[in-house]
Amino acid sequence: MTQARERRGALARWAGAALAAFTAALALPQAAHAADEPEADGVVIVGVPGLAWSDLDPQATPNLWDLAGTGASAAMSVRTIGSWTCPEAGWISLGAGERAGGVAARDAQCSAQSQLRPPVDTGSGWTVEDWDAFVDVNSALNYGARLGSLADALAEAALAQETAAAEAEADGEPAPEPNPGSCVAGIGDGAALAAADTEGRITYWAPGLDSLAAAMDACDVVIVDPGVVIGDTADNAPDTTTDYDQLGEDDTEVGTDATSAEPDPGEIAPEADPVRDAAVAGADTAIGQVRAALPDSWRLIVAGISDASAPGSLHPVLYSGPGVEPGDLTSRTTGRDGYVQLTDLTATALAVVGADIPATVAGAPVTVLADPGRTAAEAVDRGADLTAASAANADVSPNFYWTLSFVGVAVMLLAAHLVAGPDRFRRTARTVCIAFSAVPVAGVAAGIPPWWRADHPKLAFWGLIIAGVAVLTLAASLPWTRSGIRPVLVVAGTAAALIAVDQVSGATWPLHTPMGYTAQAGARYTGLGNYAFSVFAAAVILLVCFIPWRGRTRVWGPIALGVCAVVIVGAPMLGRDMGGTLTLVAAGILCCLKLWGKRLSIGAVLAAGGIAVAVFAVGGILDYLRPEEDQTHLGRFVGSVLDGTATQILIRKASAAWGTVGESMTWITLAALVAAVLIWRKRAPVRTDAVAAAVVGLTAVALIGGLVNDSGMSVPGFTAALGFGLLAVAVGPRHDTPAAPATEPAASAPAAT
Known part of the structure; x- marks a missing residue:
């Protein structure tokens, strides 16, 4: 009993330290704005x-x-x-x-x-x-x-x-x-x-x-x-x-x-x-x-x-x-x-x-x-380039989403085959699952080069996607990375690191990729968009569950990684994602409890939700207390609660989320659900804490994120796009071929008489 109390006390201290670190990050000031302009008449x-x-x-x-x-x-x-x-x-x-x-x-x-x-x-x-x-x-x-x-x-x-x-x-x-x-x-x-x-x-x-x-x-x-x-x-x-x-x-x-x-000399000028x-x-x-x-x-x-x-x-x-x-x-x-x-x-x-x-x-x-x-020419060229980037991004986005969704339907079923099907084609299934999980990661990286300036922007964009998938699949298939859970760590680690680096460096990539946001939509220009959040959260959950923690790091390792991830998602100078903050805190707590072998009772679920709401509220209040010109939409939401307009915001977001039902990413979500049922019926349960924790964490990200974000079905869709195939790779195939039974010694032939 004493050891149990000590463990609970240690967990409480770690949770308190994590909350303090997050709120301190939220309170950090942003860079100073330029001086106010002189007044005019x-x-x-x-x-x-x-x-x-x-x-x-x-x-x-x-x-x-x-x-x-x-x-x-x-x-x-x-x-x-x-x-x-x-x-x-x-x-x-x-x-x-x-x-x-x-x-x-x-x-x-x-x-x-x-x-x-x-x-x-x-x-x-x-x-x-x-x-x-x-x-x-x-x-x-x-x-x-x-x-x-x-x-x-x-x-x-x-x-x-x-x-x-x-x-x-x-x-x-x-x-x-x-x-x-x-x-x-x-x-x-x-x-x-x-x-x-x-x-x-x-x-x-x-x-x-x-x-x-x-x-x-x-x-x-x-x-x-x-x-x-x-x-x-x-x-x-x-x-x-x-x-x-x-x-x-x-x-x-x-x-x-x-x-x-x-116009370039080789271009045909548009008809006047x-x-x-x-x-x-x-x-x-x-x-x-x-x-x-x-x-x-x-x-x-x-x-x-x-x-x-x-x-x-x-x-x-x-x-x-x-x-x-x-x-x-x-x-x-x-x-x-x-x-x-x-x-x-x-x-x-x-x-x-x-x-x-x-x-x-x-x-x-x-x-x-x-x-x-x-000069005027430079100003016009600058504006034209920004407009072209936004237009090109909006042009490729629908095809990207529908391709990801339709291919994802097949990959989800292939992942079910990898985990619960016969041995035939399992190596191919494993490779395909890894490659498909790399697609959203390649989608984030595609915003780095100015692909919209190419003569054929669509071809340039898809070339970047294919190249990114090939590189990441190859990196996960090398002799020293292809065994066990290492491919999962390679893909998930790359996804989490790529998005984290982008957020810390100013979030410059997502504006020009379907994994981010389009400037002409006017909803978000900086921070972490809902699609990238889904990929980031899924990657963090997989890393928390499958990094081979040892000794005390089994406790403080997941906590430290989770706190860093929450800061990246929610801090005003970084991700600025209030729905993502709520989702990741709750999902992270449930995931860690399962990883540590705890039973997820109703009380534990309610406690995780309460802590998530507390972190959300503390971060929002701290943001609201900053000068109005420095507030993000997290602090402005707290202001809307105080002035009574929050209900309109919540209704509008709920309406937007409901409107995503039936759109492209709905189908990959449904396919992942069908595949999960097939796996459960043919090979359940998979009795390891890491796999159980990953299932709980990914499910929580998909469910909570889909409910609290206005992107609705897109959140579980992108969570499944990265997480489901990698989880299938981590679980590994079921071997149907039974071991050969021990053979009895042959009876001696009777001697001829």
Whole structure:
């Protein structure tokens, strides 16, 4: 009994130390942000739906080209509701500072949402017609968009100024100089949607640019709709029929619309589209008018505010004015140089004029990463490359997922044959299981080289996948690595190390691979995506179970490895994955208990869940206590719990998870379940603590991860893709050939008589 108490006490001390180490890692400060930009007297935002980097040309668009060279720029995700964003949704999202949808039907050519109506003149001002319809539609979408947040934030700033002046006057002190321009003015029909307040009212509106000077006199934030949508003609449009929402968030096929300013001599230049060229010229002329009227103390933002048709894409943002140097733009919401989101423009406008950014605005002010020597051509090439990378990644992703899933169905059944079938073909089955488990690992590594710049990006991508699988399979088949559990340690160790190194070095690879995330989706740019998390968690579970621990390392080895893995997944400066943190802590505890020969009672399961929730809560609270500009979505989720909006987030994530049922990775999950049943019926139980612990750990990752992450069925799918085949290799084949029975000595023949 004394020894048992000592062991339990040691386990408790290790668990406490692990929790302390994790929370300490969560509390580490992030790198300091760049200094705040100087304030300007005001800002003009010109939105040009459909504007692409390929539209910028020194001869055809001199104003846009000059802005690219004299200001800062970025590729912007305009993703709102659905896989492409039409103009109406883009304008209304700019005013809300959150993803919002339009009222008109969203067809593939955005024809309905491009026909915007002017606001109604009430005699005492302007109001958006049928504003209540916009509010009702977005209430149903459950993204928490508060339409008109931009205008309301400026109105609150004006009210705060009046209150401060009244208090100063009452105290007999000099009143601060009032700013009568704390409002939003709109020029053009689309701008009316962005300039409206929460009641649909607009402080100042005019139909054309001849009123720009009056708008700037009235308000210090002016939004301009030049009245053009830069799209292709119907014959040249990339898609007119497919509703990409029916394919799911990760199945959006996107065509590359960005090329370098100067095409290679060997390339065939695309056929000119007179409709698009005329729209681009009109937008550039309007931007020239704005620049001519803009005071020196004002800033200018020109942005491709939305797509013009399906499929979606990244669009340019050009930022200029006092205090803005040439270079890249970034924001806290992306954490990536050269990338911003549509909602960041809302926060930037408020920051420029010194207004508080309300919690309803999801974006963050952009930061300029100065590069004084950068030219317009370099800026355009940079934006075009980022856009091409995102488009190429979205283009190869559906084929990657479906290939992985369909091949995985066969491999899951082959793994069952390896473990519980006859001896025939077992060596082939073992090799195939190892090779297939290497596919998601190769998918992570594929983001290292710039494969999207190849003449044939799809071929380059699949070439990298095949090469990665071949190298890793060969590494696991060498004379000193092919026996026993060594192939499992090679593949799982490579997967865990590769993802860990990527996270520690800044998570630069997943942005350009299907195993990570696409920039145009706008949901995540840094940290650990759900697909990579599934692979990482499965690899860690296998390492914990099958590393040949000896002596005391059998206890502290798995704990140390697990703590390091949880820090990589959950720390704000690393993985930033709140669902993954919850999943890995619970799965890791259950796995270790089984590895140490403990019985998994209901109490043990509840305790594991409680510890996981405690780690999640402590990490979230510590993140929430940091400055708002440093918080990750873990801390912001704690804020949403406090302000009562967490329910909307959870419902939206649950809806997204449910929407993955029936998608590509569902089939490999079902195949793994069928294969597990076959193994259980033919060869159960496999009585070793390591195998039992691996089964418990992988099952927990798949089940909990699928429930708490919005990727749903993809989590168990990718967990099975790496873990199931390797677990079958670790268990090994069942030998059906019985040993030859001992032979009895032959009886002596009777002597002949």
